[in-house]
Amino acid sequence: xxxxxxxxxxxxxxxxxxxxxxxxxxxxxxxxxxxxxxxxxxxxxxxxxxxxxxxxxxxxxxxxxxxxxxxxxxxxxxxxxxxxxxxxxxxxxxxxxxxxxxxxxxxxxxxxxxxxxxxxxxxxxxxxxxxxxxxxxxxxxxxxxxxxxxxxxxxxxxxxxxxxxxxxxxxxxxxxxxxxxxxxxxxxxxxxxxxxxxxxxxxxxxxxxxxxxxxxxxxxxxxxxxxxxxxxxxxxxxxxxxxxxxx
Amino acid sequence: xxxxxxxxxxxxxxxxxxxxxxxxxxxxxxxxxxxxxxxxxxxxxxxxxxxxxxxxxxxxxxxxxxxxxxxxxxxxxxxxxxxxxxxxxxxxxxxxxxxxxxxxxxxxxxxxxxxxxxxxxxxxxxxxxxxxxxxxxxxxxxxxxxxxxxxxxxxxxxxxxxxxxxxxxxxxxxxxxxxxxxxxxxxxxxxxxxxxxxxxxxxxxxxxxxxxxxxxxxxxxxxxxxxxxxxxxxxxxxxxxxxxxxxxxxxxxxxxxx
Numbered sequence: 215x216x217x218x219x220x221x222x223x224x225x226x227x228x229x230x231x232x233x234x235x236x237x238x239x240x241x242x243x244x245x246x247x248x249x250x251x252x253x254x255x256x257x258x259x260x261x262x263x264x265x266x267x268x269x270x271x272x273x274x275x276x277x278x279x280x281x282x283x284x285x286x287x288x289x290x291x292x293x294x295x296x297x298x299x300x301x302x303x304x305x306x307x308x309x310x311x312x313x314x315x316x317x318x319x320x321x322x323x324x325x326x327x328x329x330x331x332x333x334x335x336x337x338x339x340x341x342x343x344x345x346x347x348x349x350x351x352x353x354x355x356x357x358x359x360x361x362x363x364x365x366x367x368x369x370x371x372x373x374x375x376x377x378x379x380x381x382x383x384x385x386x387x388x389x390x391x392x393x394x395x396x397x398x399x400x401x402x403x404x405x406x407x408x409x410x411x412x413x414x415x416x417x418x419x420x421x422x423x424x425x426x427x428x429x430x431x432x433x434x435x436x437x438x439x440x441x442x443x444x445x446x447x448x449x450x451x452x453x454x455x456x457x458x459x460x461x
Numbered sequence: 462x463x464x465x466x467x468x469x470x471x472x473x474x475x476x477x478x479x480x481x482x483x484x485x486x487x488x489x490x491x492x493x494x495x496x497x498x499x500x501x502x503x504x505x506x507x508x509x510x511x512x513x514x515x516x517x518x519x520x521x522x523x524x525x526x527x528x529x530x531x532x533x534x535x536x537x538x539x540x541x542x543x544x545x546x547x548x549x550x551x552x553x554x555x556x557x558x559x560x561x562x563x564x565x566x567x568x569x570x571x572x573x574x575x576x577x578x579x580x581x582x583x584x585x586x587x588x589x590x591x592x593x594x595x596x597x598x599x600x601x602x603x604x605x606x607x608x609x610x611x612x613x614x615x616x617x618x619x620x621x622x623x624x625x626x627x628x629x630x631x632x633x634x635x636x637x638x639x640x641x642x643x644x645x646x647x648x649x650x651x652x653x654x655x656x657x658x659x660x661x662x663x664x665x666x667x668x669x670x671x672x673x674x675x676x677x678x679x680x681x682x683x684x685x686x687x688x689x690x691x692x693x694x695x696x697x698x699x700x701x702x703x704x705x706x707x708x709x710x711x712x713x714x715x716x717x718x719x
Contacts, residue, residue: 229717239624289716293555296713310554317550321481330477334554339469 217305218267219386219417220291225300227261227286227441260286262441263300270306270385271415275432275449277422277456282438284421291388291419306385306417310335314375314395320364324355324374327363331378345381353377354400369396380407386417389431425453470556474564479571494576497524497531504645516647518681521587525680526644526673528580529602532573533610533669536566537635540614541621541628548719558712559705562614569610570603580680592683601690602675609668609697612704619711622718642669668696 261283268274276284289295290302292310310316317334318327328349332342350359353373355366363371372395395404408431411418420431428435428449435452437444445455483489501523508514516522543561544551551558577599581591592598621627641663648670651660663670671693678684 239626239630242624289552292553294552294716308555310556313549313553316553319477319481321484322477326477326480329473333470333473334550334556336466336554336556338463338466339473340465 216270218303219270219305220266220268220419221301221303222264222266222287222290223301223303224263224265225261225290225297225302226259226263227283227290227295228257228259228298231256231258260441261290261297264438264441264443265300266436266443266446268417268419270417272434273412273418273420273432275420275422275428275435275452276438277425277428277435277452278438278444279459281440283441284438285390286441287438288388288390288419288421291386304386307336307383308386309382309384309388314372314379316375318363318371318375321362323362324353324359324366325350327374328378331375335378335382337382349377349381352380352403369400372396373400376404376407380404384416386419387411389418389420389422391422425456428453467557467560470560471563471567474560475567475571478564478568482568482572490575493572494579497527497576498579500527500531508645514646514650516650518587521583521589521681522677523645524580524583525677526642528576529573529606529673529676530639530642530644531576532569532606533638534635535569535572536610536614537617537631537638539565540617541631543614543618544622544715545719552716552719558715559615559708562611562618566607566610566614570607574599574603584680589681590683594683594685595679598675598679598683598685601685602672602679602693605690605693605697606672608701609672609693612697612699612701615704615708619708619715622715623711638667638669641667642673644673668693668700672697 264283264287266274276287278284286295290297291304292308293304315327315331317330319330322330325346328346329339329342332345332349333339337345353359353370353376355370355374358366358370363374366374376395395401412431418431420428422428432449434446435449436446437452437456439459445452482493501520504523504527505520509519540562543565544558547558547561550556550561584591617627617631621631643663648660648663651663653660671689675686675689675693678686678689
């Protein structure tokens with residue numbers, strides 16, 4: 215067995231209750247002693263000693279009800295959050311959450327936005343330029359590529375966004391929604407691209423409420439409940455347990 | 462952190478800001494110099510015509526201070542919103558957040574440099590000549606101002622995520638800074654006996670004073686007073702260090718509060 219690409223070792227995450235201070239400086243200063251006290255004593259536990267490891271090429275699904283710690287787990291993987299305790303080991307290039315069109319600016323052309331979006335998603339300029347033609351071709355934007363994207367239809371925007379993401383070349387892919395945009399033909403293209411990630415042995419972590427998507431994409435699923443893993447195993451069994459959770 | 466990637470990130474984000482700003486090319490440029498020119502005219506009316514302030518070459522004096530000050534106002538004014546307006550990026554990607562600030566301050570610096578030709582026009586109009594000293598004086602003062610503004614911006618942008626009323630206080634701060642910096646007056650106009658404390662504060666507790674006076678010396682006399690430059694550099698580096706320290710301490714909490 216090869217080395218795991220992702221290891222969570224007893225990872226816990228607490229959030230302080232920020233509402234004590236986001237009331238503003240005035241609020242904070244006038245209620246200084248009580249603000250500090252409550253800031254220290256109240257906290258929200260989002261994850262409790264979560265441990266798991268993922269082998270290269272595995273496609274792990276994380277499911278659970280609202281507030282069970284799914285997003286926190288994904289945030290920790292994306293290195294947007296830091297664990298309160300425990301250790302996370304990541305081997306390989308982690309994609310950010312895939313959100314289409316991150317950082318797009320309406321006044322810039324399609325080409326300029328590809329560069330901007332690609333950089334924000336972690337590519338260097340050289341890497342974006344190398345893929346530029348492929349991205350434009352995949353997006354099927356045609357000559358509109360030199361126009362500001364405020365002139366694009368929503369379908370064109372989504373295709374452009376997906377096309378950049380599709381050319382990222384990550385080793386670990388974090389997904390919080392299934393990406394299939396545009397008309398039926400383009401949606402098929404999107405799905406093929408996602409499947410090609412699977413074939414290229416890309417490790418995928420997928421967080422979702424859509425059980426059918428979890429079934430198609432994942433080969434192992436963790437069920438979280440109030441920050442703790444309930445069970446881990448084959449998709450069907452875990453999904454069944456999830457659906458049987460008491461309301 | 463990969464250095465090539467970091468460089469590209471700063472470059473592309475700065476380029477984006479500039480492209481967006483000057484998209485309507487010439488009109489965009491005109492707009493950008495309208496602001497400091499407008500302030501110059503207002504100050505002329507208020508202080509020269511009405512208050513009859515006695516400073517030689519007052520129009521040029523105002524321009525020499527107000528044009529660099531525009532950079533301060535633009536950057537510091539936008540600073541509290543730097544991270545808030547990029548919330549989705551901060552919550553979803555691991556890119557180094559300080560780049561947003563670097564790009565904004567660089568953008569405003571370039572914006573200022575593009576307005577230097579206008580200063581040149583006024584210098585000629587008032588029968589003077591641009592000096593060779595500008596060739597190293599402008600970059601030198603730009604670097605100092607860059608550090609000072611970055612430090613303040615990092616502080617404001619980070620703290621405003623936790624104390625959202627900071628953005629209101631910020632506007633007051635900018636106004637106070639404007640009047641507390643010798644931009645439309647010179648310090649020797651203040652009564653030394655009566656207001657010694659005030660002079661002391663303006664001279665020693667406002668990091669912008671030595672900087673703005675240096676700009677005025679540079680554009681009006683073509684001279685760089687190295688003692689004054691050092692007096693500007695020290696606080697600028699200190700404030701940069703403090704700002705970076707605050708930012709570093711808080712940055713892992715950004716995604717939690719946004």
